[in-house]
Amino acid sequence: MMLLPLSDLSSGRDVPAGDDGALAVAGRVIAQECAGLDALAEALGADTVLRRGFAAAVGMIDALPGRVVVSGIGKSGHIGRKIQATFSSTGTPALFVHPSEASHGDLGMMTRGDAVLALSASGESAELADIITHCRRHALPLMAMTCRPDSSLGRAADIVLQIPAMPEACPMGLAPTTSSLMQLALGDALAVALMERRGFTAGDFGTFHPGGRLGARLKKVNDLMRTGEAVPLLPGDASMRAVIVEMTHKALGCVGIVDGAGCLIGIITDGDLRGHLDRDMQMTAARDIMNSRPLTVQADILGAEALRMMNDRLRPVTSLFVLDPDGRPEGVVHVHDLLRAGVA
Template identity: 50%
Template sequence: MKEEILKKARRVFDIEIGELLRLRDCIDDNLARAVEIILSCEGKVITTGVGKSGHIAQKIASTLSSTGTPAHFLHPSEALHGDLGVIDHKDVLLAVSNSGESPEVVSLIPYVKLLKVPIIAITNREDSTLARYADVHLFLNVKKEACPLELAPTSSSTASLVLGDAIAMVLLELRGFTKEDFALRHPAGSLGRKLRVVRELYHTGEEVPIVYEDTPMPDVIIEMTSKGFGATAVIDKGGKLVGIITDGDLRRFVRRGGNFNTSTAKDVMTKNPKTVKSDELAAEALKKMEEHKITVLIVIDDEGRPEGIIHMHDILRAGVL
């Protein structure tokens, strides 16, 4: 029984993978045109569709919005009862319909055309009404659904979803969308925590332990002890970071026979310490700490001057992991 179940499940995978490969091989200049239209759009992308296609359209809108392309899902039935007003002449309509003949979606065409809004259609029929009236038609080229009854949209809905993802990811790259941009759009939940940036968590001002290269070691130890990070930044006369002294550096100095009473920060410090910028992801800072087996990073500005300090515990307390 178990083997039969697994066999049937693998059949679904095989069919849908095969249809995706067919779609990949048939994408053409129309995809490039669709991306160019959206890229030059001064408004937003309005996605629409009903049934399974509607769910796919909602997901495409969500992916676009979270990756730098403002988008909004419009249910075609609601559109015909007043919500059509959400479409502006600066927008683009992306309509998803397997048959290309969904009455609710097709009914939108005259109104959208009056606004001179470009229509990008995703369908599995090149001769459909939606395909004919669209400015750009993206043909799914799906020959076989994974449904044994050939009824439930499976391969076609997967192909629509992947096509939408492809458009969104190409736009992301062309816009130069960054991890920091992504973080700004995902402030809540575990994803938001992972995408927090260093400036949200680091210590600044009087909290930052800093000494000069020629600071006597007794004063260095007082600075380290009073600030509680087990480390201090070491700067030159111009205020630029030149080193760091940690508890480990103190122990190594003692083992070498060093004398704190006759030494300065320069004698004990580790040169060229690991640093981080305030706009970097906290997760990246944590990764750097783990790779180099350290617990603190000095946060520097563009001139190489310390502007803060971040401890591993600051990141862990924020739930970044």
């Protein structure tokens, strides 16, 4: 199969049928949708209805005591569900209400303190009529994401997020393609702008994503560390024999050495022991062979960061002691704990 240059794929010129023709169509679609995104970005950067509406929407949602209720029908409804999911996972409470279900009881899901984000490219989706009426009756702020500010939806809205009118990528200009992508991108822009305004952190993100690989990567050290009797600790005057017994019993390949106040003053690894086997085990104290400058972490850092610290050393370490602000061990995390949790 002969592949066409990218310039041919995006130009829209006639090409042979078959695989090459399909690739040419793909190129035209992507180019058209990219043009839509460019137009959206330009509208946000100029003095436009969209720019003013976007700023107003972010300010209003940020101060909202309730939730963002997202609604739309058809392709706009599918995009709306994704926008609602992105809001919910990034710290903006939101739910999706189907317009038809709203007319049969689900209007009760919209309460005082909520705001509504309604999506309709044309702004004339009849199914949204009851939601618009409900917003007016109960003084719920209404945001309209539409291509037509002068539409029924646009005129009823308190805030209009005007999507630039761009040709659909469909050859008939009918199937929502470019307009749907622009709706999706604008919803993402709202969610990210709200995240940054609120100082939403990776830790916050982790609380909403506890499952799967993403959830694992966002777990903190205090979710993964071993605590209590599982932590190998000995005083500085412990003998090498005691160190070997404790290290063998706890099976982490290390022992933490603490002072009289319980603060960590050093660490002994199995490698340190092997390097001092020529010493008298009864006469050598733990403080004599310990590393007095061990790598440690605090409990509130991400497990992924702890794993990076382990691997960034010239000689990678396998265990990190977790200290409280006073320097006392709260726990210990082993590289195997991180790998089993799916942090890597």
